[in-house]
Amino acid sequence: MSNDEKLMRDGAERAIRYRGSLAGRQVAPTPEAIAAVAGFDEALSEEGRSDAETLAMLDEIGSPASVAMAGPRFFGFVIGGSMPVTVAANWLATAWDQNSVMSAITPALATLENVSRRWLCELFGLPQDCAASFVTGATIANFTALAAARHRVLADAGWDVEKDGLIGAPELTVIIGEEAHPTLTKSLGLLGLGRDRAVRVPVDAQGRMIADALPAIDGPTIVCTQAGNINTGGFDPVGDICSAARPAGAWVHVDGAFGLWAAAVPSMRHHVEGIGAADSWATDAHKWLNVPYDSGVAITRDSSALKAAMAITADYLITDTEHRNPSDYTPELSRRARGVEVWAALRSLGKRGVEDLVERCCAHAQRFADGLGAAGYEVLNDVVLNQVLVSFGNDATTLRVIEAIQRDGTCWCGGTVWQGRRAMRISVCNWSTTAADVDISLSAMLACAERVKRA
Ligand SMILES: Cc1ncc(COP(=O)(O)O)c(C=O)c1O
Structure with missing residues (x-):
């Protein structure tokens, strides 16, 4: 050897x-x-x-x-594991060492991405001819989709933003919920639309945008909604927002980093009712699809807007092909074979496998909530998805319990502040977590909470 x-x-x-x-x-x-x-x-x-x-x-x-983090008892942030088939596919793709820029030099990859694009649209109930961009995560998926949105709403107002930039452009209004994820506002900043310039719509007790509070829409407008609040897992009423905003000419974007996966599960589709009427969707594959870092997807209904925002030409590039060039849809030119693991995960799981994975994680979250509630601790959110927020008493006690749980090492959870109160966040997103892992973790959490209370 x-x-x-x-x-x-x-x-x-x-x-x-x-x-x-x-x-x-x-x-x-x-x-x-x-x-x-x-x-x-x-x-x-x-x-x-x-x-x-x-x-x-x-x-x-x-x-x-x-x-x-890849193990079954990491419940911090919203972090998926990576299924063995996706790790092995990643190794093989790394060995290929393809630059997945143009289909002419990476035909296998370009095809795998295109098949994954089609499968994702089918899973989420989106039109089959949507464009997709395989990027590093939901942050860049938001950025990419919003670049397409910026292109379309300004082009409709007679302005070519790729060519002429934003200086002198028609006024562009961005509407977001009070609970928009900070990576969404960061994406707006990167696009020259300002982190703090957006009109903010109030939210309810679960962090969901109140559709009736949407301002009147006039002129070039992008409305950013969210499927899956980072704390509560709650969903903006995207269908109602689309009904109000799209007839007025607005582009509606959905940040569905993890929540978009509810669209793939018949028993959960009611959470995302009407989501197919939006114009763009951002999601992560490294969260609920359980592929290795880093992997996210932006999907847009208007394929030409995404291409206008992302594609480049140069004499040395092979861009005049009838096949889909991956880099026509991504912020990067050179990039790794990111679509390979998405393809492997979807092929291995199939529709039933995705449903089982999402439903299983949500059932585990409910088991956590029931166990903590039965022990007398307050669950602060409606557990509609995979997120649980729990208070162990006052803010100082909750903080001490979180520290104790992290030190104990049986499992790992982080903290947050939800509507003025300290809480521990439990996020269940890993393919390998079992009910036994939940029970072992619950016992450890309750023992830590008891020790803190006695101290
Ligand atoms: C709603 C939402 N949007 C965007 C992101 C950012 O995702 P990433 O860190 O994969 O870029 C997250 C991360 O948890 C999220 O929950």
């Missing part, structure tokens, strides 16, 4: 061992493991070091210092 082959086998074996350890290990790394990362901080060598030793160091120091 050549040294190169030995090295790659060693890497695969180390990775497989790491994955095998996830269910049994502490979620948070030990203080000793965190202290050991200082070992990475070497001087840059003159001559380089051995490949095998480099890989060993990465595993021996890096693996124990990692938080077990």
Whole structure:
């Protein structure tokens, strides 16, 4: 066996061992493991070091210092795991080392992305001829879709924003909910539309936009809605907002980083009723589809608007093809074969598999809420999806319990402030979480809360 082959086998074996350890290990790394990362901080060598030793160091120091985010008991933020088929597909695609820029040089990839585009539209109940952009995550998916929106509403007003920029452009109104995710407002800033310039619509107790409070729409307008509030999991009434805004010529965008997946589940579709009437949708694949980081998708009904915002030409590029060029739809030119894992996940799961995955996570969230409620702790949100907000008493107590749970290591949850009150957030998004993981975690949470109360 050549040294190169030995090295790659060693890497695969180390990775497989790491994955095998996830269910049994502490979620948070030990203080000793965190202290050991200082070992990475070497001087840059003159001559380089051995490949095998480099890989060993990465595993021996890096693996124990990692938080077990890919494991079944990480409930912080909204973080999916990665299904084995998606990790293995990622390895193969990494070995291909394709630049997924043009279909002429990456025909397999371009086809896999296009098939994934079609499957996602079918799953979410969107028109089959929507365009899709395979990007790093919902942040850039929001940015990409909103670039298409900016193009269309200004083009309709006679302005070419790609050519002439925003200086001197017709006034463009952006409407967002009070609970829009900060990456949505960041995307608006990146697009020159201002993080703080948008008109904000009030929300209800679950963080959902109040459709009746939508301002009158006049002139070029983009309305940004949300499917899945980062804290409560609540859904804006996207259908009602589309009914009010689209006849007035507005572009309606949906930030559905995780909530859009409810559209793929018959028992949950009522949450996203009317969502297919919107103009663009952003979602993550590295959350609920459980593919490795980083992976998100922007989808637009108006394919020409997305292409106008993203495509470039140059004499050296092969852009005059009848096939879909991935980079015609993405902010990047060169990029990794990001669509491969999305394709592998969807092919492996099928429609039933996606439904089961989403329903299972939501059932686990409900199990958490029931267990915490039965123990006398207050669940602050309506648990409609995979998010649970719980208070363990006053703000200081809740903070102490969160710290204790993180230190205990059985599971990991983060904190937030929801409508003025400190809360612990539980987000269930991992394919491998079982009811037993929920029960073990619940026991640990309740034991930590008891200890804090007694202290
Ligand atoms: C509603 C919403 N939008 C956007 C994002 C940003 O997603 P990402 O971090 O994958 O870019 C998140 C992340 O949780 C989210 O919940």
